[in-house]
Amino acid sequence: MTTQILSEKLYAISDLIRLPRQYGTALVLCPTLWSLFIAADGRPPLKILGIFILGTFLMRSAGCAINDIADRNFDKFVERTKTRPLADGRLNLKEAVITFIVLSSLAFALVLFLNPLTIALSVIGISLAAVYPFVKRVSHLPQVFLGIAFGWGAIMAWAAVNNTIGLPAILIFTANIFWSTAYDTIYALMDKEDDIKIGVKSTAILLGRHVYKTLYLLYGIVIIILAAVGFISKMGSIYFAALFLSFIIFEYLSFTLKRSPTRETAFRVFVANALVGLLILAGIFADYVI
Numbered sequence: 250m251t252t253q254i255l256s257e258k259l260y261a262i263s264d265l266i267r268l269p270r271q272y273g274t275a276l277v278l279c280p281t282l283w284s285l286f287i288a289a290d291g292r293p294p295l296k297i298l299g300i301f302i303l304g305t306f307l308m309r310s311a312g313c314a315i316n317d318i319a320d321r322n323f324d325k326f327v328e329r330t331k332t333r334p335l336a337d338g339r340l341n342l343k344e345a346v347i348t349f350i351v352l353s354s355l356a357f358a359l360v361l362f363l364n365p366l367t368i369a370l371s372v373i374g375i376s377l378a379a380v381y382p383f384v385k386r387v388s389h390l391p392q393v394f395l396g397i398a399f400g401w402g403a404i405m406a407w408a409a410v411n412n413t414i415g416l417p418a419i420l421i422f423t424a425n426i427f428w429s430t431a432y433d434t435i436y437a438l439m440d441k442e443d444d445i446k447i448g449v450k451s452t453a454i455l456l457g458r459h460v461y462k463t464l465y466l467l468y469g470i471v472i473i474i475l476a477a478v479g480f481i482s483k484m485g486s487i488y489f490a491a492l493f494l495s496f497i498i499f500e501y502l503s504f505t506l507k508r509s510p511t512r513e514t515a516f517r518v519f520v521a522n523a524l525v526g527l528l529i530l531a532g533i534f535a536d537y538v539i
Contacts, residue, residue, distance in 0.1 A: 261339035262348055265317055266310035272523040273313070277433065278305045280425040281402030281527030282416045283475075283533055287482050288410040295364070296407050304359045305402060309354035312398070318345050319382035327443040329512075353378075361403075362400025367425045368408045374401040389455035393426060394431040400425030415479045424474035431467040431499075432522040435506060438515045451519065461507040467500035475529065484536050491532020495525050 268274060281301055285293045289448075317324065317335045324336035335339040352377055360371040378399035385391040400422040407418030430452060437444070437453035438460070444451055456463050472492055479488050502518045 256313055257339065258344070261334040262344075264301060264334045265340060265345060265348060266313045266352070268310070271306075273503050274306050274309045274518045275523035276526060277309045277399050277402065278302065279523070279530055280400050280421050280428075281305055281406050282409050282530050284421045285406035285410065285467070285536070286530070286533050287349060287417055287421075287478070287484075288407045288415065291534065293410065294432050297406075300362060300410070301402065301406055302357045307352050307356035307359070308374070308378060309525030311349050311356065312381070314345055314349040314352065318342065318349065321345075323447050323449060327440055329440055329443075342427040358471070363409045364412050366412055366414075370401070370405045372409055374398070374405060377401055385449050387450075389450040390452060391450065392430045392437065392452045394470045395433050396423075396426030398536050399429050413506050417482050419479070420478045423472075423479070427467045427474070428471045428522070428526075431464050431471070432519055434464065434467075435515050435522075436519045438506075439512045461518070464503040464506070465500060468503065472496040472499070484533070486536075487539060488532045488536040491529055491535075495529055495532075498528075504531035 263269065278301075280351055285298065285301060289297075317333055320330070321335040322331050324330035330336060335342070335345055355373065357371060360368050377394075381391065381394050381398045384394045388394075403418050403421040403425060407413075407415050434452040437451035439450075441451070441453045445454060451462060452463075464536070471506065472495065475492055476489065478484075479492065499523070503523055506514055506518045
């Protein structure tokens with residue numbers, strides 16, 4: 250393989266795993282770190298923190314790869330995805346599968362440094378990530394399944410610290426299902442017309458004209474559940490202030506999208522969710538430090 254071909258393949262792989270676009274990693278990482286910091290009373294061991302940050306990056310990258318593998322025959326018909334490397338031929342199926350296997354294997358290797366319970370839970374996590382891309386073939390609720398897959402890190406993080414699964418972790422996991430359903434419904438709005446044509450299902454299609462009311466409700470439920478986490482975990486005023494501010498931002502984002510339901514607005518609102526997730530994380534961290 251010549252240097253030029255190798256360079257082109259590496260660039261295509263970076264596109265496959267969305268390397269320049271890490272807001273997806275932030276969305277997966279936030280509930281994991283919410284759980285990790287609360288489980289460790291704001292002082293998670295650096296080894297565990299590093300494992301989950303790097304592991305999240307690897308698994309999100311692997312998830313992008315398996316998603317494109319599953320969607321390779323659909324992406325070429327969708328305006329937003331027709332230039333993905335499998336859709337436009339820059340990568341072949343074998344190369345994408347190898348990329349998925351390598352990334353998943355590296356992520357699993359990291360988990361081997363944690364306790365047996367977390368290792369067992371990671372097998373479920375990898376399975377969820379592998380199954381998710383195929384849910385949209387059979388159900389209008391792939392966004393809900395995405396929330397389960399993305400939120401599993403919260404369960405694993407708690408187990409890594411305490412060698413058990415606590416109620417706060419279960420609540421964070423549940424909150425993430427509602428949160429992911431909200432922001433991925435927004436993401437699905439960008440492809441709604443193309444998805445209808447090719448037969449791909451989503452909550453954006455299922456909800457129809459009720460989508461904006463549902464977003465208001467979903468975001469409200471997220472904050473209520475996270476408030477319950479705060480009460481159970483005896484969090485302080487900074488945490489609850491961060492939740493209140495996050496609620497205002499969530500509702501404003503929903504209003505903004507309703508007022509301007511364009512593809513560009515949907516994308517900006519989707520990305521803003523990652524920033525709100527980091528705001529909540531900052532509230533947790535500051536609550537323990539100050």
